[in-house]
Amino acid sequence: MGKFDLLKHELVPQFRIMTKEEVEQLRKDLGVRKEDLPWMLKSDPVSKAIGAKPGDVVEIIRKSPVAGKSVAYRYVVPG
Amino acid sequence: MSFYELIKSIKSIKFGVLSPEEIRKMSVVNIVTADTYDEDGIPIEAGLMDRRLGTIEPGQKCQTCGNRVGQCPGHFGHIELARPVVHPGFAKLVYNLLKSTCWNCGRILLTKEEVEKYALLMERYQRKWPQLRLRLAERVIRRASKNTECPHCGEAQYKLKFEKPTTYYEEHKEGTVKLAPNEIRSRLERITDSDVKLMGLDPRIARPEWMVLTVLPVPPSAVRPSITLESGIRSEDDLTHKLVDIIRINERLKDNVDAGAPQLIIEDLWELLQYHVTTYFDNETSGIPPARHRSGRPLRTLAQRLKGKEGRFRSNLSGKRVDFSARTVISPDPIISINEVGVPIDVAKLLTIPERINPYNMDQVKRLIENGPDVHPGANYIIRPDGRRIDLRFPKDRKSIADAVEIGYIVERHLKDGDIVLFNRQPSLHRMSIMAHKVRVLPYKTFRLNLCVCPPYNADFDGDEMNLHVPQSEEARAEAGVLMLVQEQILSPRYGGPIMGGIQDYISGAYMLTRKGTLLTREEASQLLARAGYTGELPPPEISEPKELWTGKQLASLFFPKGFNYSLKSNVCLKCQTCKKEECENDAYVVIRDGKLIKGVIDKKSIGAGQPESVLHRLIKDYGTDAGRDYIDRAFKLFLAYIDSRGLTIGLDDEELPAEAKKKVLEVIRQAEAKVSELIDIYNQGLLERLAGRTLEETLETKIMQELEEARELAGEIASQYLKDSNTALLMARTGARGSLMNLAHMVACVGQQSVRGERIMRGYMNRTLPHFKQGDLGAEAHGFVYSSYKDKLNPIEFFFHAMGGREGLVDTAVRTSQSGYMQRRLINALQDVRVEYDLTVRGTDGLIIQFKYGEDGVDPAKSDHGKAVNVEKIIERVVKAGGS
């Protein structure tokens, strides 16, 4: 069996590690600390696949039946 | 110094463990005697009711703080335990601590490098992710307890076993050894502060050895008051009983130790002491028998006081009793508005609203004061600006009091028409379970409510009771009136449609009024419209020769706003292959143009409760909640007026079938029976073909059930064909007012297969359901098929099978309600603080984000069109229709 790339699976949405500037902007827009975003573990298969480290913020773009496209963010924590 | 500088705000709360020193420090008396009172009823010194523990008798001064009953906060005492015992609440933690530390040198079972690594990590977590600290601690403990040799002193580690609730064993080569609590305590003492930190504890407030008790705090007497019965016998609180047990065993243990008794006896007493302390904390600890009262009732100790529905949290802290509320039986009132609630005059005289006197209400308020507490629009109290309350019950001369009041006085006046109150029916499962209503003071003793608000409350009138609350501030009333008023709740976020609307007779009435052939004379039409509160002109009659006659549709049209356009399929629609729309010969396609009902009958699909995309829904969305409320209040009265004038009833002859139909029904059932026995024959010959994923027996069962179900359906169809159009049960089923065609078929044709757990009835005797059948009989009759209709009567065997099926239904509902109730509790606890912010993000407490945009699209389902923000099709249709006409 060949190596399976989970990021290419149809049901896995788009993940992207955000840059420092983007994170800062997001923080300002939402008026929160990074810790107040929903969390995602470093041991999450996707974190491993995209190389996210604790402290990173990941942007997730999902196809949504109600909104067409919806954007969410996850704060990566150790564990 | 300003006011705000003086106010402290709580930043965080930290929980720790009481150290023996702290327990002794906060204690005012060392309790050594198990007795409470002497013969004269005086508390014994150093006993459990020592005067220094606080006063409970009124008039007495506390021996510790000098305060009287209300002021004295109560004071703790303590018991010096002869031997240490494990605190049962920390037993698991103690096990983890023992497992991951060396029994010899007390260091954590990690190498120096690991310790450094984890210490660094712990420090970082503490700074950045304090919530993850405990998970790291878990990891450290898991890691350390794997080590079988101490990296510090090199000693081999024994395997530890923990037996609930408070026993620990060490597995030596020679056999297992029980660890005594004092040994455990000395091991815990040896753990260094830095190692304690690694395992997730703060050693300053929670040293491990404090989890093995050497001193036990004794709560103040106010926590466990003794009660004196009328007979003069004093009865002590359960906690006191338990403390008595602890002191008795403790003293005996102490005496035995001092006397140098054999080890065995001491160990027995020690274990007994541990048992008593464990049950003192929690008398429902698994693994040990609960301590009982002399009567055999289990004692209610510390944990039981807090836990569960009757515990401190749910019963006293989350659940509070309130003033300004009333509860009584509800009954229907089709005349009052849906926004109103009928309040009995006796209730209105007890519930009050504080009203401040000003130049404008002075005269009116004076009249209320003169009326006093016993005459309805009256008042119960006057509050003067200095805070003094004047009770209006007692003074003879209220006139002079009324004359004496001035601007700025507050009068607690009776509830009167138009006041805003909150009305509630339990279980409060959704937000429409509590709505704001306007008061209508009415005679008699029940709360009255409009029938259209029954669905949101899920109320009926078979004895249901409801609660009423009176908001006391102007702000609260304004908020309730704007946000919670019934008319603001008609559109439910659950349905995407109106949750309130016509039920039962409203629908039957609307149908009968608006169907073809309803013609009314001038007198009849006027009568109906008058009852609906219509004050406009009568439209020109539909038929003027030979007599002036108005159609029902004309009358129903009078309540639609001008310019209102809508069309839909009604409930009576036969769902033909291609809908002929306007040309439907059953008048089942509703067309409203420019506020006139041109075609179609009004039934459940147009005005029913919980019907999305209905006329009512459109009306409220396009013309607002005021128009919606007005339509329900007025047009619905017209429907009731018509059904009142005409009458609607069902009787036995509605369930009667002509002989021809009966024969046909019988024939259908006989045929099905023949097919069933044919199937059984095939099965017996082993020729039945197995369905995929089923056994042969299951295949046979499925096929038989299919056959019988089809037969019942067919019988029902035949029956409904033969029922007359004038049959009111059929009318109600077709319009959606009440009941279904299946209910009707059960009554007139055949009740059909009874089932338990989704299968034909199989239980009972050996290889048969009842002794009336042969063993192994697979036929319809032997497994719960009811041939008869309810009207014909069920034979005893059918009746029995029917009862079996019916019982399952009852059990299911009972189980479902309890299960869904518990689920609801947990969901509400989890979601109660979640809210949508102005930027459309969904956040919990402290602003932590749950959704970045509410529902991903930010649409309020109550204001949406089928979940979408706009319904383009409907808008186009409306614009085109409006332009075309």
Ligand SMILES: [Mg+2]
């Ligand atoms: Mg009821």
Ligand SMILES: [Zn+2]
């Ligand atoms: Zn005191």
Ligand SMILES: [Zn+2]
């Ligand atoms: Zn060691």
Ligand SMILES: [Zn+2]
């Ligand atoms: Zn149709």
